[in-house]
Amino acid sequence: MAVRVAITGFGGRMGRALAEALLLSDEAELSAAVVRPGSSLVGADAGEVAGLGRNGIAIVDSLDKADFDVLIDFTAPQATVDNSAYCAAHGHPIVIGTTGFDSEQKNQVLTNAGKVALCLASNFSTGVNLCFKLLEIAARVMGEDADIEIVEAHHRHKVDAPSGTALSMGEVVAETLGRDLEKVAIYGREGQTGARERDTIGFATVRGGDVVGEHSVMFLAEGERVEISHRASSRLSFARGAVRAAIWLMGNKQSVRAPGHYDMRDVLGLN
Structure with missing residues (x-):
């Protein structure tokens, strides 16, 4: 059974690249596409927005409206802080590609690694x-x-x-x-x-x-x-790495990886 992945910031360039990477994956699939409240994309078909053809997944404006196993977040620092807190509270592993955190924001994100498996990397290539x-x-x-x-x-x-x-x-x-x-x-x-x-x-x-x-x-x-x-030369290299990290965090789906702070080098076995 494929890992169900939610993407936040779906309307951005990385959101669309992630949707393409999931379409190419045999082990994971897009289950939810999330944008900020008030976005004109709410309710639109996620596949059409990503330029990949209709997939029947309506874009939503809140994680509360999403059904998923693991979240991939490439948004903005404060949004990622809030999204990681949501995942920690609800037991969802999270892959984070957001950059530009100040020290307080990064500490807030890493605090949540005590509750769920969290993969934070500056680059997923x-x-x-x-x-x-x-x-x-x-x-x-x-x-x-x-x-x-x-x-x-x-x-x-x-x-x-x-x-x-x-x-x-x-x-x-x-x-x-x-x-x-x-x-x-x-x-x-x-x-x-x-x-x-x-x-x-x-x-x-x-x-x-x-x-x-x-x-x-x-x-x-x-x-x-x-x-x-x-x-x-393409954002797809980052997106495919993030999808690989999401699958890695989920383990075999019956055994989600232990709570903790991981990075892409852990995923690739380079640490």
């Missing part, structure tokens, strides 16, 4: 999570002898910067090297900045056009440079 593992290796081998810079690019509509993925990459490198990212991160440079300090990790952000997502981490040493990069 298989390739990006492989890059996280490669960054650990590169940082151990080159990190003390190289300057480290992270460059990311996204479409003009992205509202947070640097991207959650870029920050996660910085966290992986900093943790491997025993550094505190909050103390060593440099977010952009301007004017007479002076010579670069070796322990810092630099971030540069590009916004424009319809770029789905590009990330590069450079280890710049004397006489050589190692660069680990990932470029996404």
Whole structure:
């Protein structure tokens, strides 16, 4: 029996990509499509809205009106806080791809991991999570002898910067090297900045056009440079990873995974 998945933020770009990923899955299916109250999409056929043909699922404006096993949430920070609290109260595992949380919001979300299985990741792409593992290796081998810079690019509509993925990459490198990212991160440079300090990790952000997502981490040493990069050409790569995480959280459906905070590296066996 397929895992029944609800999608919040269904009217957005990721909501539609998730619907397509579920259509391609043999193990999971769309059972509910949720949008914010007052949306003009309420009552519309979810399949038609996603451009996949009618599927008989009417879009609703509340999780109370949805029937599902697990929720996939790519919305906005406060909405995700509220949705994770709902899932914790009702025993539904949740996959979270929302970024841009402040520290209080993130703590609120993670508190709910004590009640249900919760997979929170800055990026659900298989390739990006492989890059996280490669960054650990590169940082151990080159990190003390190289300057480290992270460059990311996204479409003009992205509202947070640097991207959650870029920050996660910085966290992986900093943790491997025993550094505190909050103390060593440099977010952009301007004017007479002076010579670069070796322990810092630099971030540069590009916004424009319809770029789905590009990330590069450079280890710049004397006489050589190692660069680990990932470029996404379709949101479907993120969506298929999120569906994979939803199936993983449900276990075999008779045995839902234990409450706790998981990430995509757990899903892929990279931790």
